[in-house]
Amino acid sequence: MTLEAKSKIIEESDFYYDMSYSLACSTFANMPADIGIATGSEATSDISSDDVDSSKEKPNDDLVSPPDAQMKTAALLDLYSGCGAMSTGLCLGAALSGIKLITRWAVDLNTHACSSLKHNHPFTQVRNEKAENFLSLIREWNTLCKKFDVHKSISLSSDLPRTSNENEEYGNEPLLKGTFEVERLVDICYGDPNSMGKVGLWFKVRWRTFDPSEDTWEPVGGLSDSPDCIKEFVQNGYRESILPLPGCVDVICGGPPCQGISGFNRFRESEAPLNDERNKQLVVFMDIVNYLRPKYVLMENVVDILKFADGFLGRYALSRLVAMSYQARLGMMVAGCYGLPQFRMRAFLWGALPSVVLPKYPLPTHDVVKRGLVPRAFMHCLVAYKENEYRHLEKALVLGDAISDLPKVGNHQPNDVMEYSIKPKTEFQHYIRLNRQDMKDYSHGDVTPKEGQLFDHQPLQLNRDDYERVQKIPIKKGANFRDLKGVRVGKNNTVEFVPDIPQVVLSSGKPLVPSYAMTFNKGKSLKPFGRLWWDETVATVVTRAEPHNQIILHPTQHRVLTIRENARLQGFPDYYRLLGPIKEKYIQVGNAVAVPVARALGYSLGLAYQGKFHGDQSLFKLPGNFIPIDHATETRVASLGASKGEVVETE
Numbered sequence: 001m002t003l004e005a006k007s008k009i010i011e012e013s014d015f016y017y018d019m020s021y022s023l024a025c026s027t028f029a030n031m032p033a034d035i036g037i038a039t040g041s042e043a044t045s046d047i048s049s050d051d052v053d054s055s056k057e058k059p060n061d062d063l064v065s066p067p068d069a070q071m072k073t074a075a076l077l078d079l080y081s082g083c084g085a086m087s088t089g090l091c092l093g094a095a096l097s098g099i100k101l102i103t104r105w106a107v108d109l110n111t112h113a114c115s116s117l118k119h120n121h122p123f124t125q126v127r128n129e130k131a132e133n134f135l136s137l138i139r140e141w142n143t144l145c146k147k148f149d150v151h152k153s154i155s156l157s158s159d160l161p162r163t164s165n166e167n168e169e170y171g172n173e174p175l176l177k178g179t180f181e182v183e184r185l186v187d188i189c190y191g192d193p194n195s196m197g198k199v200g201l202w203f204k205v206r207w208r209t210f211d212p213s214e215d216t217w218e219p220v221g222g223l224s225d226s227p228d229c230i231k232e233f234v235q236n237g238y239r240e241s242i243l244p245l246p247g248c249v250d251v252i253c254g255g256p257p258c259q260g261i262s263g264f265n266r267f268r269e270s271e272a273p274l275n276d277e278r279n280k281q282l283v284v285f286m287d288i289v290n291y292l293r294p295k296y297v298l299m300e301n302v303v304d305i306l307k308f309a310d311g312f313l314g315r316y317a318l319s320r321l322v323a324m325s326y327q328a329r330l331g332m333m334v335a336g337c338y339g340l341p342q343f344r345m346r347a348f349l350w351g352a353l354p355s356v357v358l359p360k361y362p363l364p365t366h367d368v369v370k371r372g373l374v375p376r377a378f379m380h381c382l383v384a385y386k387e388n389e390y391r392h393l394e395k396a397l398v399l400g401d402a403i404s405d406l407p408k409v410g411n412h413q414p415n416d417v418m419e420y421s422i423k424p425k426t427e428f429q430h431y432i433r434l435n436r437q438d439m440k441d442y443s444h445g446d447v448t449p450k451e452g453q454l455f456d457h458q459p460l461q462l463n464r465d466d467y468e469r470v471q472k473i474p475i476k477k478g479a480n481f482r483d484l485k486g487v488r489v490g491k492n493n494t495v496e497f498v499p500d501i502p503q504v505v506l507s508s509g510k511p512l513v514p515s516y517a518m519t520f521n522k523g524k525s526l527k528p529f530g531r532l533w534w535d536e537t538v539a540t541v542v543t544r545a546e547p548h549n550q551i552i553l554h555p556t557q558h559r560v561l562t563i564r565e566n567a568r569l570q571g572f573p574d575y576y577r578l579l580g581p582i583k584e585k586y587i588q589v590g591n592a593v594a595v596p597v598a599r600a601l602g603y604s605l606g607l608a609y610q611g612k613f614h615g616d617q618s619l620f621k622l623p624g625n626f627i628p629i630d631h632a633t634e635t636r637v638a639s640l641g642a643s644k645g646e647v648v649e650t651e
């Protein structure tokens, strides 16, 4: 319907709406077309088993993706990208649905995370800067593009970007000593790149007769003598899409950090969460969406966003989208439900322009061991089967499924590249070791980089004291610091030192059992120096690898899980290499959206993009062969009550 036609209809009506709101599912969506101008009674409906959209479009038929050449492409901007797990997964999933989603731009503050992203996605414009500066930059960029009328000049001229070598007429002419002449501009940013307290628009200048190592950042005002250089830079930049312009981005995804709501932080601004500087990124994220107006938005966050201050921040995000006339749909997904031995529950929020189809959430493919609490007010946003509903789920994965093929390594492992030594033992291992091409990862174009090597199989090296402690933790299921000499378990499952024996000490003279382990969680914790076991699932992979307050020791080796083992638990393909110091690599992996979750969401995005969803149900079933497993292992009808597949506990 055109806007004109719409306003005509509205004019004649006393009451008009064309979006439905489901309070229970936190969903704002276009009215289904067949309802037309509704009377209101259908507007709010609670979720029921009918919310699973399997009848109309039957997406659970097996996948048949079109040949690559026929695929539509779509441009993705990954904000707060980290090393790029979320966008990687989205692109993998979209490819299976028949859309070539390409990460054109990524933004992150962390230099190492940016290096990892660039390494794995060489064609992405990776911007290592604050998102708030990125927003100012794209505004400036739009102004520059308009000023130089790039749209027109590019289509009229067939100029190719000029490189320094083409600049022959000046090339060999000597410059007077002490003379600086701008050869060309090589980069642009907004902020304070020279850390001089001068915030604004800057260009990186390549000086004539100087090396790239002597490039400097110059304020735009200082380049008034070189307007042609600016024009040339903007024209080339426009042609190469170095920055997104309003209306040119198809999808924005991102996980704006909200450190002000962390469960560990006791001084939280619960009255006015947005006053906390550390929650401001939610506002910045939505401001960028508002400026660029992509067709689709996908935001990820910790579930605390729906718990803290009665879900204030989650409601804020949803209402910002609605205020911008987006359709919106909230969902909580458990990573383990998509084929990982890790629980990890996260909140997601879809946004879609009114002119496109709003994506649904993909139902679980795997069973999972129940953990964690779902905030009561958002209970119906949990992406799960109803208790008494028929479902077909693969068996829950366990640690051994994910890592049992990885070579044995010591506490100190300096090499970040090694050989696998043995073949994959499980379906999961077979899949995770696929190369880029077989996984349908287009980020390297036609080039297939060298693969078949194992990257980042390195543990955080424990110091001498901790290493000595870890060697004394027995190799058995459930072992932890409680098994160390001198500790016993007293009343109420609380640890205490065995009385009347001398304190056992390490070779350094430090106590074998550190006091923080004895007092952690008032002496009730099983976590310090805890060993994982082959048949277990991990609660949540976090950004730190120290064994002091989490269970992270390898089942049979005296070390913490390696970066690659953590990456496997997060579903990163083995070809995805991480860069930076070891601790930074753990941070990138721990921060990531589990790749299989993003992949399932990417598939949903692709279906919506092609208009293949119908009905107002929130959930849909993935195709039977979506998960890369040859055979279905289990078909079950859940019995009422506790089933491993459900995460229905509420606060």
Ligand code: SAH
Pocket: 080, 081, 082, 083, 084, 085, 086, 087, 107, 108, 109, 110, 113, 129, 130, 131, 132, 254, 255, 256, 257, 281, 588, 591, 592, 593, 594
């Ligand atoms: N979605 C990512 C993980 C994001 S974690 C993935 O799936 O891999 C959040 C990221 O936000 C971190 O990498 C952190 O460096 C980045 N960050 C924090 N504050 C930022 C800011 N102001 N601007 C840009 N990035 C920021």
